[in-house]
Every structure is written in C-alpha cells, then in structure tokens.
Amino acid sequence: MTVTEISKRLGLPLSSSHNLLQRMVIAEVVTMTEDLRYWLGPRAVRLGIRIVDGLEVRALSRRHLLELARETGDDIYLAVPFGGRIAYVDRFPGSRPVAVDIRLGQSLYLHATSVGKLFAAHDRQLRQRLFAQDRPKLTEHTLTGAQEMERELDQIVQHDHAISRQEAIIGVIGLAVPVRDDNGALVASIHVSTLSNQMDAQKEADLLAAARTAAAQIERELGREHHAGGDRKPTIPAIG
Numbered sequence: 124m125t126v127t128e129i130s131k132r133l134g135l136p137l138s139s140s141h142n143l144l145q146r147m148v149i150a151e152v153v154t155m156t157e158d159l160r161y162w163l164g165p166r167a168v169r170l171g172i173r174i175v176d177g178l179e180v181r182a183l184s185r186r187h188l189l190e191l192a193r194e195t196g197d198d199i200y201l202a203v204p205f206g207g208r209i210a211y212v213d214r215f216p217g218s219r220p221v222a223v224d225i226r227l228g229q230s231l232y233l234h235a236t237s238v239g240k241l242f243a244a245h246d247r248q249l250r251q252r253l254f255a256q257d258r259p260k261l262t263e264h265t266l267t268g269a270q271e272m273e274r275e276l277d278q279i280v281q282h283d284h285a286i287s288r289q290e291a292i293i294g295v296i297g298l299a300v301p302v303r304d305d306n307g308a309l310v311a312s313i314h315v316s317t318l319s320n321q322m323d324a325q326k327e328a329d330l331l332a333a334a335r336t337a338a339a340q341i342e343r344e345l346g347r348e349h350h351a352g353g354d355r356k357p358t359i360p361a362i363g
Contacts, residue, residue: 124161125159125160126140126141126144129144147164148164151164151165151166152166153167180201180302180311180345181201181203181212183341183344184302184341185213187337187341188201188215188313188337190337191215191313191315191334192215192216193217194333195217195330195333196217196218196219197217197315197316197330198215198216198217198317199214199314199315200214200215200225200238200316201214201311201312201314202231202238203310204242204246204249204310207248207249208231209238209239209242209249210230210231211225211226211228211229212227212228213227214227219321232259232261232291233249234253234265235258235259235261235262235287235290235291236287236290236297237286237297237299237314238285238297238312238314239253240275240276240285241279241284241299241300241301241309241312242312244276244279244285245309246309250276253272258272261290262290262291262292264290264293265290265291266290283300284298284299284331284334285298285299286298286299286327287299288319294318295318296316296322297314297315297317298314298315298317298330298331298334299312299313299314300313300334300335300338302338302341302342302345303345303347304342304346305345305346305347307347310345313341315333317330
C-alpha cells in the first residue's frame with residue numbers, strides 16, 4: 124500500500140502516517156519498494172513466524188503438561204521466547220499448587236528464574252543481555268555476580284537443565300528443561316515449580332526425569348526424532 128492508502132485506512136494525517144512508517148522502516152517492521160509502496164518487513168515476518176511456532180508448541184504441549192502436573196502434583200508452566208524476552212504462555216496447577224502469582228505473558232528475569240537462565244545459557248544474545256542489564260538481588264539466594272553467573276550458565280549447558288533455588292521467591296524452587304524442534308533449536312521450556320521444604324535429592328532427580336520425558340514427548344510431536352541413547356545435544360540459536 125502507498126502512504127496515502129495507509130493514511131486513509133488509519134484515519135491519520137498524511138504527515139503522521141509518513142513519520143510512523145519511516146520509523147517502522149528503520150526498525151525493519153516494514154520495507155518500502157522502489158514505487159513507494161510499503162510491505163511487511165523481515166522483522167515483522169520473523170515475529171509472526173515466532174508467534175505461530177510458539178502457539179504450535181503450546182497446543183502440542185497441553186496434554187503432556189497436564190499429565191505431568193497430575194504425575195508430580197506440582198505446578199507446571201510452559202515458557203517460550205518472544206523477541207528478546209521470555210514469558211510463560213501456559214500453566215497447569217498441581218494437586219499441591221505453589222501459591223505464586225505469576226501472570227502468563229509476564230517477562231521473566233533472566234538471572235533469577237530457571238527458564239530465564241536456561242534460555243540465556245543457550246542463546247548468545249540473551250546471555251549478553253543478561254550481563255548487560257541490572258541483576259537485582261530478589262532474595263538472599265539470587266546470583267548476581269558475573270563470575271558466578273558465568274559458571275552457572277556453563278553448568279546449565281553441560282547438564283541441559285536449570286534450577287532456581289529460591290533465587291526469585293523464598294520457599295520456591297524451579298526446575299527447567301528444554302524443548303527443542305526438529306533442528307535442535309530451543310523453542311520452549313518446561314518449568315516445574317515446587318516448595319523448597321518438599322525438595323530433596325531424590326525428588327529433584329524424579330522431577331527432572333519426569334519433565335524430560337514430557338519434553339521428549341512434545342519434541343516427537345514437533346517432528347524431532349529421538350534415538351536410543353538419547354541425543355539431546357543443545358544448539359545455540361539466535362532468538363533476538
């Protein structure tokens with residue numbers, strides 16, 4: 124469409140529409156052709172694809188996450204990346220739900236939540252953002268130092284899961300395992316939220332095993348093949 128057509132559709136002055144479109148061109152949300160017509164830009168297309176993929180993961184995950192909540196009795200969340208942030212897009216309360224008010228769609232701390240650390244560990248841009256931004260000390264257990272955070276992220280890559288031990292909320296432990304597509308790219312994370320006074324080494328191992336089983340079931344529905352021996356080596360995608 125031309126700027127005149129867009130201006131009429133929006134009911135805005137021509138000058139306002141032109142200024143808005145110029146800013147969108149700079150942001151790669153739209154592009155302008157040689158005949159001065161505007162089309163969706165690469166950034167808008169990438170965002171649209173990402174949203175569709177996220178919704179697909181959400182739809183395919185629901186029955187598996189519901190079963191996981193029933194099996195473990197703990198609250199189960201599904202987290203996905205949206206642009207440069209991580210957010211929960213689904214929740215399944217367990218039989219002993221953790222009374223934490225976490226809204227779906229709310230941006231999660233990269234340094235203090237298990238899913239935030241998981242995505243930051245596996246994505247270069249998110250890792251850089253984690254170290255570039257402030258890391259508030261939410262509880263006495265929150266990791267804020269650069270060196271200890273580097274060690275934490277490296278261990279997450281090595282073990283392919285992340286744990287937040289009362290780092291965001293006192294009394295709550297979060298475990299996160301990855302969900303990958305058929306190319307091995309990290310597209311979502313299963314998050315298990317449980318009370319710290321109910322956690323021991325055996326329960327931690329059991330929760331991780333159950334969450335990994337659910338992740339593998341979701342990955343199969345996404346078209347990822349799982350071979351004997353379990354090849355789950357991570358890749359390092361660019362989310363931003």
